[in-house]
Amino acid sequence: MINQIKGVISASRFQSVFKLGSSVVGTLFHAIRPHTHKIKNTYNDVTIERYYLIDKLHPYKDLSDRPQYEGTIVEETKRYVSTGDTVVILGGGIGVTTVHAAKMTGVRGEVYVYEGAEEMAELHSRTLELNPVEANIKLTQAIVGKAGKLWGDPGEYQQIKPDELPEADVYIIDIEGAEADVVPSLNHDGIMIIETHGKLGSPTEEMCERLNDKGYCAEVVGVAEPSMQKAHEEGDVKVVVAERNQEAK
Template sequence: MDGSATPNSDFPVMHSRGVMVPRDPAVMTPKLRRALRLNGYEAKEVNAALKCVADGDTVLELGGGIGFVSTFLAKKRAVQAIHTYEANPHLIAFQHQMHALNEVTTVTTHNALLAPRKGKPQSFYVRENFLASSLSPEVSNMPVKSVEEVEVLGLNTVFRDVKPDVFICDIEGAEAELLPHLKYDGLRAAIIELHPQWIGAEGVRAVFDAMHAAGLSYFPRWSDQKVVCFRKEWPLK
């Protein structure tokens, strides 16, 4: 459902699964608006997160996108904190607006990339379809709109600082290269969106091996196609 602007938004507002979303034309493509209107945007990820995240949890999210998942979780669960990392600098202001519009105060947004270790800023390729923006300069039929230099932080340093209970990851194929470097055993659950069209069978195996090394087991009942869940054995807290 679309509506008029609110005091917290310069744009008309639409509603999806209880979340208010500003219809900023710079971000909200017709395809995205339709997915939100039909409650289908990131539905598999959101459904898995509802099963994995409990009140009092700290959540670390890689690939925050428009801020829908973090906003939804902060409204549905009394989380301690959500730290969301998004490489696309054009989406940071939109995330802030989403959180303010929904009166969410437990989410901290970081414009940064995570890598095996802290390094020099890295080129991030922004495309007209922001969902296809990535570290790769070549994605077929999707020309680059701009190239941004983004801060690079160390994966394990961030995990040690944040100390997450639940990890959510949707980073457009970079999961296969990044996650094998994870050395953190404090997770209770993880939700990973795989991109087998880019990482292939070897990359999928690398993600599974990384999660198993972190003490988590694949849990098919909470998984849905490319969105896969891992968790520690019961009892959970």
């Protein structure tokens, strides 16, 4: 019995030392990280600077290029955005979809981007610097409707109601579950390209039903990223395209 107790105490001490060591290493890693060089990656033909050189030491960060990043949304963006269109993007992320939308709408077009997380908004701005486009782009750090899952600290941000969004020809919505709150509040004739997140409270089937009830014709066009087919099928992360029925306009 005494030996068992000693074993438990030793294991407990080891766990405490391990946790302390991990905490110290993690703190040092995050302190040093911003002072190392950033590396360039290509996500779906867009150049980004998302990671630092030191991130190569991180066991769980994937620093490889991602040719199919946001593949389905990008393809639908290319299909529906035309020269001179106004595009509204909710959940701008690192800016890959924005670059493609801006290329499609061109110098006569306008792209309004809303991103809630401060770090992502900064990454988004950097992506636009690395990939010059001719369209007029306005990036706003803001949360539209209720906040969904944010990729980073929101910092200081604006809160915008869905009915305050500008009129657009195409709405691209990828807001990590908050689409269940925002989409039903939109009442525009523009085409909507929506990434759904079943595990975050916006099941694809339910989103389609709500859109159809509002006078849209909603169609599921695939998982969000083809290279993550299995994970996105299991997590119900898909892309829905919705267009207003002519009789409902």
